[in-house]
Amino acid sequence: MGLRLLKDAFWGAAPSRIQSAIIAAAIVVMAFIPGVADTYTPLFLSWIMTYCVLSISWSFFSGKAGYISLATASFYGIGMYLQAILGRQLPLWTTMILAAVMAFAVGLIIGVVTLRLRGIYFTIFTFGLSLFLNRFMNWYEGAFTRTKGRMVKPYDNDTVFYALLVVFAITLIAVIILNRSRFGLSLKCIGQNEDSAQHLGVRTTMTKVLAFAITAAPVGAVGAVMSTKIGYIDPNTAFGLNTSFFPVLMAIFGGMSSTYGPIIGAVVFYALQDYLLRVTNWHMIIFGAVMVVVIMLLPNGVFGVVDTILRKRRSAGGGAEASHQP
Amino acid sequence: MSDIVKIITGVGVTKRFGGMTAVNNVDFELRRGEILGLIGPNGAGKTTLFNCISAFYRADEGIITYNGNQINRMSPDKICRLGIARTFQAAKNFPDMSVRENVRMGALFGQVGITYDEADRLTDEIMEFAGLDKYAHLNVPDMPLALQKRLEVARALATKPGVLMIDEVMAGLNPTEVGEAMELVGKIRASGVAILMIEHVMKAIMAICDRIIVLHHGELIAEGAPDHVANDPQVIEVYLGEEA
Ligand SMILES: Nc1ncnc2c1ncn2[C@@H]1O[C@H](COP(=O)(O)OP(=O)(O)O)[C@@H](O)[C@H]1O
Ligand SMILES: [Mg+2]
Numbered sequence: 001m002g003l004r005l006l007k008d009a010f011w012g013a014a015p016s017r018i019q020s021a022i023i024a025a026a027i028v029v030m031a032f033i034p035g036v037a038d039t040y041t042p043l044f045l046s047w048i049m050t051y052c053v054l055s056i057s058w059s060f061f062s063g064k065a066g067y068i069s070l071a072t073a074s075f076y077g078i079g080m081y082l083q084a085i086l087g088r089q090l091p092l093w094t095t096m097i098l099a100a101v102m103a104f105a106v107g108l109i110i111g112v113v114t115l116r117l118r119g120i121y122f123t124i125f126t127f128g129l130s131l132f133l134n135r136f137m138n139w140y141e142g143a144f145t146r147t148k149g150r151m152v153k154p155y156d157n158d159t160v161f162y163a164l165l166v167v168f169a170i171t172l173i174a175v176i177i178l179n180r181s182r183f184g185l186s187l188k189c190i191g192q193n194e195d196s197a198q199h200l201g202v203r204t205t206m207t208k209v210l211a212f213a214i215t216a217a218p219v220g221a222v223g224a225v226m227s228t229k230i231g232y233i234d235p236n237t238a239f240g241l242n243t244s245f246f247p248v249l250m251a252i253f254g255g256m257s258s259t260y261g262p263i264i265g266a267v268v269f270y271a272l273q274d275y276l277l278r279v280t281n282w283h284m285i286i287f288g289a290v291m292v293v294v295i296m297l298l299p300n301g302v303f304g305v306v307d308t309i310l311r312k313r314r315s316a317g318g319g320a321e322a323s324h325q326p
Numbered sequence: 327m328s329d330i331v332k333i334i335t336g337v338g339v340t341k342r343f344g345g346m347t348a349v350n351n352v353d354f355e356l357r358r359g360e361i362l363g364l365i366g367p368n369g370a371g372k373t374t375l376f377n378c379i380s381a382f383y384r385a386d387e388g389i390i391t392y393n394g395n396q397i398n399r400m401s402p403d404k405i406c407r408l409g410i411a412r413t414f415q416a417a418k419n420f421p422d423m424s425v426r427e428n429v430r431m432g433a434l435f436g437q438v439g440i441t442y443d444e445a446d447r448l449t450d451e452i453m454e455f456a457g458l459d460k461y462a463h464l465n466v467p468d469m470p471l472a473l474q475k476r477l478e479v480a481r482a483l484a485t486k487p488g489v490l491m492i493d494e495v496m497a498g499l500n501p502t503e504v505g506e507a508m509e510l511v512g513k514i515r516a517s518g519v520a521i522l523m524i525e526h527v528m529k530a531i532m533a534i535c536d537r538i539i540v541l542h543h544g545e546l547i548a549e550g551a552p553d554h555v556a557n558d559p560q561v562i563e564v565y566l567g568e569e570a
Contacts, residue, residue, distance in 0.1 A: 012442055182434055189431050192420035199380060199414075201406040201435035201485055257422070 012180030019176070027169050034158040042161040044274070046229065049161075049168040051250060051270045053222045055262035057215040058247035060175050063256035064184070065208060066191035067119075070244040071110065071126035074133050075103040075216040077238035079223025081137070084150040084233055092155060092163055092228070096221045103220025107213035115208040118194075127244065134239035141235065149234025152227045163225045171218045176259055187211055253294055255301020264302050331357050333489055333520050334379065334410070339388035339398075341374050348374040350544035351388070356489060361511065361521045363535035363552070367564060371544040372524045373415055376491050379522075380412045381405050392489070406436055411487035415494050415524075417478040421467045428466060428477055429453055429484050436485020448484060455517075456480035456510060472503040479510065489520045496527045508534055532556065540564070 014020075034042045054072055062069045079099035086095050114125045141147055155163075178184040186207040189197035198204045227233050246269070247262075254265020272290065276283035294302070334356040341349040349371040356362050364372050378385040381402045390398040397405055411432075420428050429452050433445040440448070453459045458480055461473055469477070475495045482490055492511070496504045508530050515521055525531045531538065531552070538555040540548040548558045555561055 008439075008441070185431065185434060188423070189420060189435075192422055193418045195382070196414070196418035196420065196481075197431075197435075198402045199382070199406055199412055200432050200481060201403050201437070202431075203403050 008182065010178060010181045010183050012177075012182065012185070015176050015180075023172065023176070027165070030165055031162075034161055039157060042157045043229070046157070046161050046164050046226075047274075048267055048270050049164040050222045050226055051246065051266035052263050053164075053168055053171050053218050054243070054247040055250035055254070055266045055269075056171050056175055056259075057218050059251045059256045059262040060178070060184075061187065061208075061211045061215040062248070063251050063262070064187040064191050065211065066194075067115070067208065067212075068123045068248065069126045069212065070123055070241075070248075071107070071129050071212075071216070072219055072247050073130040073239050073241055073243035074110075074126075075107065075219040076223035076243045077130075077133055077137075077235075077240075078103050078106060079220035079225075080152075080227035080230075080233050080238040081150075082220070083224035083227040084152045087153045087224075087228065092159065092225070096163060096167070096224050099220040099224035100217040101220075103216040103223075104213045107216030108209065111209035111212040115205060115212060127241075130239055130241060130244050134235050134241070137235035137239065149232055149237070151232055152230065154231050155228045157229075160225055160229050164222060167218050167221045167225070172259070172263075179259060183207065183211070249291060251301075253291065253301055255298075257300060261301050268302065333358050334390065334392050334522070336375075336379070336390045337388055339375065339378055339390060340386050341371075341378050341383055342386050347544050349378060349385075349541075352541070352544075352546045354539055354546065354549075356520055356522050357537075358520055359515065359518065360536040361515050361523060361534055363531045363538040364522060364524045364541065365526070365531060365538060365555075366541035370541040372541055373493055374544075375541065376412060376493055376522075376524065379405075379491065380410060403435075406485055406487075407438055409486075409488035410491065411436065411482035411485045411489070412491040413475070413478040413482050413493055413495060415497075417471075417474040419466050419474060419477050419481070423466065424462065425458055425464055425466060425469075425477060426453060426462050429456075429458070429480050432481040432484030433486075436487070448486070452480050452484045455513070456483065457506075472499050472507070475499070475507070476510065479514075483514065483519075487519060489522065490514060491522045493524045494526060495523075496525055496530055499527075504530055 030045070033045065054076070058069065058072060061067070079102075082099045082102055083095050086098065090098075110126070110129060114122050117125060141149070186197065186202045186204075189200070189202050190204055190208065194204060223238070227238070230237060250265035250269045251262045252265070253269055254263065255261030273283070273287060276287055280286065332355045336352060336354045339349055339352045340347065352375060364375065366372055374383065377383040378398065379390055381398070381400055385398050388398070389396055392405075392408055392410060397408065400408075420431065423431070426449060430445060430449040433440065433448040433452070434442070453462065456476055456479060458473070458476060461469070464473070466474070466477065479492060479495060496507050499507060504527055511521060511523065511534060523535070535552055537550060538552055539546060540555060540558075540561050542564050547564065548555050548561045
């Protein structure tokens with residue numbers, strides 16, 4: 001009975017065989033990388049996977065529902081601080097789960113309070129939350145612990161890589177499944193026309209709150225993992241506001257209309273940033289300029305172009321099979 | 327009139343916006359199997375009354391019931407799942423979904439416990455019923471107005487309502503399209519759904535409604551069979567006054 005209800009809400013249709021096979025293959029290939037590559041590659045890929053998780057999570061809620069959240073830094077920072085505090089006593093997988101649960105819980109509370117607000121008010125509130133946590137930790141550390149930041153127990157690159165691979169794989173697979181479920185479709189309806197959605201029977205408030213909280217969880221988990229790589233965190237690394245803005249840019253950059261847009265966005269975004277950082281002192285300016293140009297030229301993102309072409313093909317071919325696409 | 331015959335009732339329904347009373351102490355009933363027309367000049371409060379029934383707004387006063395249960399404390403989604411579906415005066419379709427996906431959303435969310443397979447079957451059924459199957463490939467925002475409105479109706483129908491409320495679906499359509507829309511409304515009634523419709527196209531209203539209620543400045547000024555209402559001096563005055 002309970003299981004039936006869960007299935008009804010969160011499981012629409014299985015992903016196609018081809019899609020499942022490609023994803024399974026990609027994950028298996030990824031799993032072999034630390035064994036064969038140099039030591040730099042797993043670290044580079046760890047950052048890419050981190051960015052992917054941020055942008056996939058952000059797109060699933062904000063991209064679909066049209067509620068621009070700037071709370072990513074909050075959840076990421078919560079994960080980092082949790083790891084810094086508990087990382088010495090507990091194994092990594094435990095703190096990752098705790099970080100996810102904690103981010104979920106905070107997301108639930110924030111969602112209940114704010115998701116009755118529409119549009120820009122929600123965005124401002126979530127931005128305020130990230131800013132508040134940043135300032136609060138600064139104040140707290142100054143007033144009580146009398147330190148700036150904390151050391152985090154380090155793990156080697158391979159451990160970090162595998163931990164992130166697990167979060168990345170779970171997030172990706174979950175999103176692919178959820179996209180076709182009532183839950184994912186509810187969000188899509190909300191984003192397209194919230195009034196219409198609600199008058200068709202969509203439980204709008206509950207869906208928004210739950211989605212906001214669920215997508216906070218993996219962000220908390222990757223925050224926990226990456227804090228061990230950074231080794232030393234302070235309020236500005238943990239609750240850095242860039243962390244809130246990057247997923248928005250990555251999702252716009254890659255395109256939000258498909259599962260893969262945010263991934264492409266994250267990969268290109270991180271690779272470009274990493275490259276520019278190494279070759280020039282003007283990286284932020286060039287980076288900003290590239291972003292602006294891409295967004296102007298490709299309003300639906302890099303993947304949006306692919307999507308448009310595919311859609312044209314499909315409708316030229318009768319359009320019958322198009323309806324089952326997420 | 328026994329309660330078995332009434333499917334929706336409203337008693338003393340009132341809605342104010344600031345100092346302005348948009349719907350003032352209105353009593354009405356919708357009976358099983360009928361088409362009830364709701365007419366009145368622009369700004370009379372027709373859409374606001376719809377909004378009170380579907381809980382888009384909360385009525386300030388009064389009681390609205392559906393099948394004998396009070397509904398004017400419920401959320402719009404609950405009311406939809408109970409069996410009251412509506413369209414919006416300005417069509418609110420989902421622009422980035424296909425025509426079929428639009429309809430499927432109604433099927434998936436409008437009923438408790440429907441499976442995905444059942445929703446797919448229902449979607450196909452409604453697409454055909456509403457004559458949208460030939461247009462499944464169109465891009466929703468590019469569709470002509472008549473089809474946009476038809477899709478709006480189809481989406482509401484896919485929730486399998488007991489009552490369908492339609493708000494000016496014929497406005498802006500040419501005579502052929504009005505004819506097609508009337509035919510669809512007739513088919514929906516024949517399928518056992520009670521209909522409450524707001525309409526300005528008098529020819530349509532007079533031809534297909536069983537009864538008509540008339541609002542003016544938020545108040546109910548007439549009620550009855552179409553020819554009775556058409557000959558009501560107050561109604562004539564209101565409409566002539568508007569045209570003058
Ligand atoms: N959300 C609102 N806020 C303020 N006034 C409103 C609102 N909605 C409707 N009204 C006013 O209520 C009156 C009735 O409007 P409406 O129900 O839309 O009329 P109708 O559908 O009969 O043309 C109008 O004077 C309109 O301006
Ligand atoms: Mg109106």
